[in-house]
Amino acid sequence: MTTAPSGSTTPTDWTDMTSTDAPTTERPAAAAPQDASAREIDVRVDRASGRYLPEVPTPVIECTDVDIFYGQFRAVHGVSLVYGKNEITAMIGPSGCGKSTVLRSLNRMNDLITGARVTGKITYHGQDIYGSDVDPIEVRRRIGMVFQKPNPFPKSIYDNIAYGPRVTGMKVSSMDDLVEESLRGAALWDEVKDKLKQSAYGLSGGQQQRLCIARTIAVRPEVILMDEPCSSLDPIATARIEDLMEDLRKDFTIIIVTHNMQQAARVADRTAFFTAKAAEGTGDRTGQLVEYDLTSKIFSNPADRRTEDYISGRFG
Template structure:
């Protein structure tokens, strides 16, 4: 691996007294797409949410271990969580556009992070182009975002993340609420984003993991079972458990 962008070391996560993540150690390479796979409840979404501190607002979540973005300690109290999340963006399972116009969905993040006012329109245009949405919406930027189709909404959510120029984009099953055509478009989009961003994606869909990812991590019951190149995981898994899962025997 060339350069480690994001990593977790000895990561444990508890909800109350229940341990959800068990001693996770993982490195994500820069400009790579890594898929997190595993059966429901294995902790893959929970792990994803550790990287941008989305568990901060859960009453009983407790985290041990470290997460690093380059050399920066993500959980160091000295680092404002707002800045962490600006650098590590997130796209959710269900498209969640803000109840505002298409334009405002993108300008919102730029405004709260005080990007220079005169640069905003240009940044929005290029983010929409990067997200393959510009041609469809350029004439109706004032339209409420909720009027877009599901697939368009999800691309808008990706554009909203991309516009802030994050270093890492976390995606939590971004296609699970979409039809096959929209899914295909989003997959193309994810592949094209790879040159500029480090992407970690949680997916249920093993074909999708094969199509888009450079590396795949298989999780089971809160543990990281195997982490390897996509080819090795699907063709040549070292662990029996991985073999059974990718072979469709359970999950």
């Protein structure tokens, strides 16, 4: 989806990206540059998508100095990141660098692991999602998640989609329409429209993953977290999911963890590079954010030597 006319340099073009039918009220433009001169240099053309991106993303989720612990073990240290609205943000890095841990802390899926603890601040539109009055169920309704391995429910294709709206008590005028819309949104409708009542387990892995995406967008979250969504898929299925992510960016904010650097380079507007640092005494490896920038910058001109080593394949 390259809606922005390529070659145009009008500085305000990028704001078009936010004028979608995403189900949120308009946020104050926190990332708006301070003066006009800054605005001109702030806007860049992203190499991969040809989209215009502000230098500072319009924040949807913001991490400030986040540490994540499992019991006594500090898995992630000092992560500060801003995930931009209607952008695809990739988190890359070697195994054990904490990128999945960070992802799972963004919609409180970490709560399910006993002993997991988050310090620092993670905010969603300025609201601390670990605040004492916050219901993790409400957080997850707004911030959905697609997992590494496709995990459709052992139900029919139709019921897989209808499950979320049903259990969250969404007011739906026509469930059939919502199912169709969600499946179309996940580019799966044409393949399954004649077998909606059949088990989701009859679908291929790539179809199952798109079903999981359809299931997620059926409850209309604002953000979709993707935890290595293509790692169990073949290249063709992977390409379809990547195309789909391009389309979904219009309506959703996507945050993806990937092992595949090319994938990050292909789909992401911004990329965060994580690595793990071994503690001196214990040897415990704690993940940390090395660099976060526009994807084009990370892959062409990274500021940190470790990023360069990683993307050029010298380690990791």
